[in-house]
Amino acid sequence: xxxxxxxxxxxxxxxxxxxxxxxQHTTRLGVASREDLEDLAAENALDxxxxxxxxxxxxxxxxxxxVAGYLSTVARHALMAxxxxxxxxxxxxxxxxxxxxxxxxxxxxxxxxxxxxDQRLECREFAAALRQCAEELSPLARRVWFLRVxxxxxxxxxxxxxxxxxxxxHVDVRLQRTRRTMRACMKKRGYAPQDMPPGTFAELVKxxxxxxVSVENQGGSQ
Amino acid sequence: xxxxxxxxxxxxxxxxxxxxxxxxxLLFGLLPKPEAERSRAHLAICPDCERRxxxxxxxxxxxxxxxxxxxxxxGQLVFEVHAGNxxxxxRHALGPVARDLLDTVRANLPAIRQLSxxxxxxxxxxxxxxxxxxxxxxxxxxxEPPQLDWLPAMSADLTSRGAEDSLHPGALAAGLEAYAAxxxxxxxxxxxxxxxxxxxxxxxxxxxxxxLAWIERYTEAIEVLMSIDPEDLPExxxxxxWALYVSLQNSGHLAPADSLLRVMAAGxxxxxxxxxxxxxxx
Numbered sequence: 001x002x003x004x005x006x007x008x009x010x011x012x013x014x015x016x017x018x019x020x021x022x023x024q025h026t027t028r029l030g031v032a033s034r035e036d037l038e039d040l041a042a043e044n045a046l047d048x049x050x051x052x053x054x055x056x057x058x059x060x061x062x063x064x065x066x067v068a069g070y071l072s073t074v075a076r077h078a079l080m081a082x083x084x085x086x087x088x089x090x091x092x093x094x095x096x097x098x099x100x101x102x103x104x105x106x107x108x109x110x111x112x113x114x115x116x117x118d119q120r121l122e123c124r125e126f127a128a129a130l131r132q133c134a135e136e137l138s139p140l141a142r143r144v145w146f147l148r149v150x151x152x153x154x155x156x157x158x159x160x161x162x163x164x165x166x167x168x169x170h171v172d173v174r175l176q177r178t179r180r181t182m183r184a185c186m187k188k189r190g191y192a193p194q195d196m197p198p199g200t201f202a203e204l205v206k207x208x209x210x211x212x213v214s215v216e217n218q219g220g221s222q
Numbered sequence: 223x224x225x226x227x228x229x230x231x232x233x234x235x236x237x238x239x240x241x242x243x244x245x246x247x248l249l250f251g252l253l254p255k256p257e258a259e260r261s262r263a264h265l266a267i268c269p270d271c272e273r274r275x276x277x278x279x280x281x282x283x284x285x286x287x288x289x290x291x292x293x294x295x296x297g298q299l300v301f302e303v304h305a306g307n308x309x310x311x312x313r314h315a316l317g318p319v320a321r322d323l324l325d326t327v328r329a330n331l332p333a334i335r336q337l338s339x340x341x342x343x344x345x346x347x348x349x350x351x352x353x354x355x356x357x358x359x360x361x362x363x364x365x366e367p368p369q370l371d372w373l374p375a376m377s378a379d380l381t382s383r384g385a386e387d388s389l390h391p392g393a394l395a396a397g398l399e400a401y402a403a404x405x406x407x408x409x410x411x412x413x414x415x416x417x418x419x420x421x422x423x424x425x426x427x428x429x430x431x432x433x434l435a436w437i438e439r440y441t442e443a444i445e446v447l448m449s450i451d452p453e454d455l456p457e458x459x460x461x462x463x464w465a466l467y468v469s470l471q472n473s474g475h476l477a478p479a480d481s482l483l484r485v486m487a488a489g490x491x492x493x494x495x496x497x498x499x500x501x502x503x504x
């Protein structure tokens with residue numbers, strides 16, 4: 001199992017690292033859709049892992065910073081290749097867009113960079129209420145809800161998630177029930193349906209640990 | 223406080239942000255607990271960092287839902303797309319094996335400790351995982367444990383002659399018959415009682431050792447079989463050498479097992495051929 005575990009770890013790390021570098025490079029090289037970036041990350045991670053396993057890419061004696069640099073190069077080349085294949089998808093860089101230090105994809109929603117103490121308190125209260133309501137859900141319902149709300153996953157994707165394992169149609173039914181439950185619960189706490197304010201995800205992560213993991217060990221019913 | 227190595231100044235004037243590397247390390251559970259908590263606290267007050275973290279988090283979960291990496295017996299890596307429901311292992315942070323190795327590497331190399339402060343722990347974790355991939359053999363490469371073979375059935379004549387020499391007449395014959403019938407518990411019980419003398423004692427030990435090895439009581443099998451002088455063992459019962467080799471190998475006494483294998487391979491006949499084949503596989 002050790003080898004299988006290591007392969008799985010390396011696979012996720014490679015994917016996530018390449019995805020991260022792809023996001024950085026999209027700022028300089030143009031914008032690509034989230035799906036494109038995920039496809040590129042998956043494609044290149046698998047290719048690199050194959051090269052590791054057949055000895056064509058030897059990284060065990062390399063400095064991790066060198067490995068990181070190489071992954072960044074792989075991501076940049078992959079993005080350039082994508083843009084060559086589909087010029088129309090690669091939009092020019094928006095020079096007027098606010099950017100943080102290393103650059104950021106334009107695919108995500110842009111939020112303000114400063115949260116006032118009042119806003120922070122509101123966010124905390126909202127997140128606390130949301131957490132209390134989520135705690136009343138069954139672990140499965142909570143996981144399904146979390147993957148939809150915070151990871152924007154489709155019902156089919158949620159159904160295929162290794163920690164869900166129910167049919168897509170059941171995902172829809174569960175989500176419908178869960179939303180109703182959450183809405184009623186939040187209403188009792190004085191919150192009307194609204195977008196998640198900034199800080200909600202962070203608060204949930206902080207309060208739950210890694211929410212889609214820690215729900216395993218939490219009780220609740222629905 | 224999050225140390226300065228974790229933070230990068232924002233160009234938008236909105237203060238400092240968690241670096242990409244730190245977010246990556248946080249996502250894979252690579253940060254020490256206090257630092258992970260400080261980083262999460264920062265996420266709560268920094269919408270930009272929160273958004274970047276959420277993007278990474280969501281991308282990882284979508285990837286996990288898309289499919290699973292599988293290694294085929296020939297070593298080929300394939301990404302199996304989840305067609306529908308897929309009950310798999312839970313793995314959000316780095317797996318325990320790679321995590322242990324990472325901790326070991328980090329604890330022993332000062333340069334690596336410095337490196338972890340530079341927030342490239344994910345790259346280091348990748349190297350650690352790769353070490354396992356490179357050095358841990360594929361399932362198909364793991365040598366099959368050596369298989370035992372049965373000693374030949376004793377003739378009734380020899381059995382009855384042996385019985386005469388036994389301290390417990392009848393026990394040797396009963397033990398050998400039980401062995402032939404593959405009733406190993408009975409065989410061991412009878413053969414342990416039937417202490418004999420001369421060549422029959424050697425035969426008794428050979429069968430007793432073999433029976434013990436068959437039920438994986440390797441330590442006892444080694445003790446019994448090692449007490450036989452190889453020169454005294456008739457060729458017909460040389461399978462007992464193999465039983466000793468299997469017992470040594472399967473109980474982790476690899477050096478003497480290897481030694482014995484080489485001795486057997488240098489001989490003649492079926493046993494030597496089998497030993498040579500096993501050596502080739504090593």
